[in-house]
Amino acid sequence: MRLIILGPPGAGKGTQTEFLAARYGIRHISTGDMLREHMRLETDIGNKIVGLMNSGSLVPDDIVIGLVDETLAGMKPSEGFIFDGFPRNIAQAEKLDELLLHQPNEGRLHKVIYVTAPDEVIIQRMAGRVCCPECGAVYHTTSRPPEREGFCSKCNSALTQREDDKEETVRNRLRIYRELTEPVIRHYAEKGELIEISGIGNIELISETLVRMLGE
Ligand code: AMP
Numbered sequence: 001m002r003l004i005i006l007g008p009p010g011a012g013k014g015t016q017t018e019f020l021a022a023r024y025g026i027r028h029i030s031t032g033d034m035l036r037e038h039m040r041l042e043t044d045i046g047n048k049i050v051g052l053m054n055s056g057s058l059v060p061d062d063i064v065i066g067l068v069d070e071t072l073a074g075m076k077p078s079e080g081f082i083f084d085g086f087p088r089n090i091a092q093a094e095k096l097d098e099l100l101l102h103q104p105n106e107g108r109l110h111k112v113i114y115v116t117a118p119d120e121v122i123i124q125r126m127a128g129r130v131c132c133p134e135c136g137a138v139y140h141t142t143s144r145p146p147e148r149e150g151f152c153s154k155c156n157s158a159l160t161q162r163e164d165d166k167e168e169t170v171r172n173r174l175r176i177y178r179e180l181t182e183p184v185i186r187h188y189a190e191k192g193e194l195i196e197i198s199g200i201g202n203i204e205l206i207s208e209t210l211v212r213m214l215g216e
Pocket of ligand 1: 009031033035053054057059060064084085086087092164173
């Protein structure tokens with residue numbers, strides 16, 4: 001199965017992606033995770049993007065597309081995937097269309113999932129989001145708390161708030177999302193590949209609805 005998940009930051013894409021990747025045995029490809037890993041390891045890419053990432057701006061297309069191209073090239077054509085956080089603008093969407101042509105079925109995607117959520121809910125949610133800087137696990141102080149407050153349930157590291165989850169930065173990310181990423185949703189709607197789901201409500205129920213929409 002080949003999927004993309006799109007939606008504003010904080011709509012719950014990461015949580016649903018983890019679920020779908022496990023459910024369908026497909027690879028979770030998060031450009032945000034790959035870029036954060038470069039920052040953590042202080043690679044050339046990491047050092048170049050740190051300011052952009054921390055302010056919630058988009059990283060240049062050539063860097064992101066390079067990472068995606070490399071990932072796809074390292075996969076078997078038969079391997080399924082779900083892209084989370086990519087493509088973020090029309091140039092990336094068009095490049096992905098091109099890259100996927102080398103995949104089976106001329107790169108047709110099974111579905112593009114569009115998770116919606118209103119701005120005010122997003123800002124509230126992001127304020128409580130904490131992450132593990134070591135293993136990348138994501139928690140929420142009220143809706144998805146770790147077993148021990150302040151510490152990762154998987155690897156026991158101290159949890160931190162992402163620099164780009166601070167309120168002013170979230171507002172900037174939302175502005176960028178509306179301006180650059182919403183046209184990508186129209187791109188896939190026109191191709192007839194889009195399914196839309198609200199990211200508000202019970203996480204398990206949203207997952208079940210998605211499975212019903214996607215089929216086995
Ligand atoms: P995410 O984890 O998907 O919310 O992404 C976090 C940050 O990584 C974004 O605010 C951007 O700075 C950068 N980023 C992630 N994916 C992309 C992309 N496809 N294009 C450009 N920048 C990206």
